[in-house]
Amino acid sequence: MQDKLTTLEAAVREHVHDGDVVALQNMATQAAPMATVREIIRQEKRDLGLVVLVGGIAVDWLAAAGCLNRLIGAAVSMEQFGLCQRYRAAVESQQIRVEELSETALNSRLGAAARNLPFLPTRGLIGTDLIDVASDNLVVIDDPFEGIPVVACRRLDPDVALVHAHRADRFGNVQIEPTAQWPDLGIMPKAARKVIVTAEEIVDTDVLRRNPDRTVLPGFIVNAVVEVPYGAHPTSFNPNYGYDSTMHLEWVGAARDDAATEKFMQDHIYGPADQAAYLDSTGGAERLISVIGWEK
Amino acid sequence: MTPELNDTIAGWENSPASTDWTIDELMIARLADCFVDGDQACNGMASFIPVSAFDLARHTHAPELVWLAGALGLEPRPTKVPASTLEAPLWRDAVMYMEQYGDFWNYALNGRWLQKFCVGAAQLDKFGNANNSVIGGTYHQPKVRLPGTAGMGDMGSIGKQLYYWNPNHNPRALVDKVDFVSCAGYLGGGDERASLGLEGGPQLVITNLAVLDFHPESRHLRIESVHPGVSVDDVQAATGFELLLPDGEVPTTPIPTEAQVSRIRTFDPDEMRKREFRSR
Numbered sequence: 042m043q044d045k046l047t048t049l050e051a052a053v054r055e056h057v058h059d060g061d062v063v064a065l066q067n068m069a070t071q072a073a074p075m076a077t078v079r080e081i082i083r084q085e086k087r088d089l090g091l092v093v094l095v096g097g098i099a100v101d102w103l104a105a106a107g108c109l110n111r112l113i114g115a116a117v118s119m120e121q122f123g124l125c126q127r128y129r130a131a132v133e134s135q136q137i138r139v140e141e142l143s144e145t146a147l148n149s150r151l152g153a154a155a156r157n158l159p160f161l162p163t164r165g166l167i168g169t170d171l172i173d174v175a176s177d178n179l180v181v182i183d184d185p186f187e188g189i190p191v192v193a194c195r196r197l198d199p200d201v202a203l204v205h206a207h208r209a210d211r212f213g214n215v216q217i218e219p220t221a222q223w224p225d226l227g228i229m230p231k232a233a234r235k236v237i238v239t240a241e242e243i244v245d246t247d248v249l250r251r252n253p254d255r256t257v258l259p260g261f262i263v264n265a266v267v268e269v270p271y272g273a274h275p276t277s278f279n280p281n282y283g284y285d286s287t288m289h290l291e292w293v294g295a296a297r298d299d300a301a302t303e304k305f306m307q308d309h310i311y312g313p314a315d316q317a318a319y320l321d322s323t324g325g326a327e328r329l330i331s332v333i334g335w336e337k
Numbered sequence: 338m339t340p341e342l343n344d345t346i347a348g349w350e351n352s353p354a355s356t357d358w359t360i361d362e363l364m365i366a367r368l369a370d371c372f373v374d375g376d377q378a379c380n381g382m383a384s385f386i387p388v389s390a391f392d393l394a395r396h397t398h399a400p401e402l403v404w405l406a407g408a409l410g411l412e413p414r415p416t417k418v419p420a421s422t423l424e425a426p427l428w429r430d431a432v433m434y435m436e437q438y439g440d441f442w443n444y445a446l447n448g449r450w451l452q453k454f455c456v457g458a459a460q461l462d463k464f465g466n467a468n469n470s471v472i473g474g475t476y477h478q479p480k481v482r483l484p485g486t487a488g489m490g491d492m493g494s495i496g497k498q499l500y501y502w503n504p505n506h507n508p509r510a511l512v513d514k515v516d517f518v519s520c521a522g523y524l525g526g527g528d529e530r531a532s533l534g535l536e537g538g539p540q541l542v543i544t545n546l547a548v549l550d551f552h553p554e555s556r557h558l559r560i561e562s563v564h565p566g567v568s569v570d571d572v573q574a575a576t577g578f579e580l581l582l583p584d585g586e587v588p589t590t591p592i593p594t595e596a597q598v599s600r601i602r603t604f605d606p607d608e609m610r611k612r613e614f615r616s617r
Contacts, residue, residue, distance in 0.1 A: 069382060069423050094437075095382070095487060116469075116485035120382050120421050121612070124484060132482040133474075139482070141470055141519075143490030145446065148438050164446065165491030168521030168533055174476045189534030219434060221409050221425070227438030279425040286420075 042212035045266045052265035053080045064092040064199035066225030069120040070284040073099040074205035076272040082106040101125035113140045122289040126296045149194035154232035162191035202233035209240040213263030216255045239269040349397045352596035361610045366593035369393040374401040379408040384422045385610040387455040409435045418605040454492040460515045465522025465539030468515035486519040493520035496536035504614045506544035508577035523556035547572045562590040
């Protein structure tokens with residue numbers, strides 16, 4: 042097996058390029074590879090197309106930093122923290138073009154890429170306006186056998202998928218604890234040309250052997266693996282830690298004006314040299330342990 | 338049934354009408370009525386009223402109602418309604434985590450299970466089409482970019498019975514025609530939905546003022562009942578188009594019972610359900 046262990050700086054420099062289509066693990070306030078997102082912002086990647094099922098604060102930070110020019114996904118929302126205002130403003134001023142897909146249409150586009158098919162069909166979307174506004178990639182076709190028409194969803198091949206996991210070995214074999222699983226792990230890494238994994242901890246392969254049923258990605262599809270404790274912060278990473286309400290609220294406040302946004306990004310994204318410094322910028326690991334446990 | 342999971346509240350059938358109910362509780366009780374034994378229910382984001390309705394149904398008339406919290410956590414036992422309906426505390430103690438890509442959609446798409454779905458959307462029109470995508474302007478240059486279709490772009494087209502809830506009934510939310518169809522209702526009305534081969538469709542709209550249903554032929558929104566203290570004129574004034582009326586006198590939505598109100602407050606002590614109301 043090939044050693045894939047590297048640094049975030051090197052992983053992003055080597056595997057994320059201007060103009061890339063980037064598939065991001067995320068579900069509103071859950072499980073985004075936020076350390077990787079911050080590194081992309083620090084390296085000033087431009088014209089990225091972001092693929093996300095339901096994007097949260099990661100989308101807003103990337104939009105605020107000017108990294109995105111298109112988004113392909115089902116929704117963008119920080120749930121109880123509200124709409125992503127920087128993303129919203131960028132869409133309304135046509136800096137980001139949105140291709141909005143239903144969940145099954147997104148899954149079908151990614152599934153087609155994973156299986157090397159031109160498209161996969163779904164029965165979702167029929168009757169909606171979403172087909173017309175994405176007509177390059179969604180076409181209603183007749184069932185060639187019998188029955189009702191379906192929507193052909195054109196294959197979508199992300200250049201790179203970003204994943205955060207509970208543990209991995211240095212060869213990129215990825216394990217997760219029992220938790221919610223979105224298409225992030227189910228299909229995105231399999232559709233993408235490259236995969237960058239961050240993990241809460243890098244372990245000996247022998248540790249993975251104890252619970253092979255928890256291994257969800259084989260190392261041979263992974264290009265880079267990096268140890269990043271609290272790598273999903275401020276989103277949740279269950280069962281290890283919950284979302285950081287304080288930081289979400291701080292961002293929501295800052296996003297209201299340019300100067301405060303700039304200061305927030307300086308304090309938490311551009312300024313901190315590494316993950317330890319980033320965690321310090323949020324009040325330190327002690328605060329994290331006290332505030333981001335599961336709600337009882 | 339599994340008594341350990343869904344203890345039915347003793348004597349719920351004969352519980353008297355509550356004397357201190359609030360509008361959120363009335364909406365939850367009415368929505369709970371729509372879910373019965375044999376159904377499976379799932380919830381998405383910002384769905385405090387649906388999750389409270391599922392819980393209420395499970396503790397009263399529908400102890401066998403199956404709940405899939407966050408569309409992934411089977412038969413969970415949350416200690417209370419948490420601050421998010423799409424975060425781990427809601428699916429505490431789940432029997433199963435249903436992986437979204439490979440698993441959940443197989444059950445949701447095949448037409449046998451999860452046949453009812455609750456939809457919250459920014460705009461709803463007279464034929465039950467919903468919009469959570471864009472308001473004003475054009476699709477690629479909207480005046481307001483909304484969160485997006487999420488699951489509703491599927492759920493409207495795959496034969497589900499749709500139950501809309503809206504705690505903020507006003508003419509901008511209930512409109513003649515949605516700016517954009519993110520969720521297929523009855524489209525242009527009449528048999529247009531059926532002519533595309535789509536089964537199911539919108540059943541009810543439960544707002545803070547009234548319960549609305551759909552005329553069986555025209556598929557146009559119609560008042561089913563008005564809430565206590567609300568007049569038909571009030572409802573009409575808060576609606577962006579002319580609602581149909583039922584034959585005869587317009588009924589009043591039933592007041593929730595003491596048992597119902599008690600269960601709702603026990604399950605949601607932090608009153609997350611009230612967060613969906615813009616003013617209260």
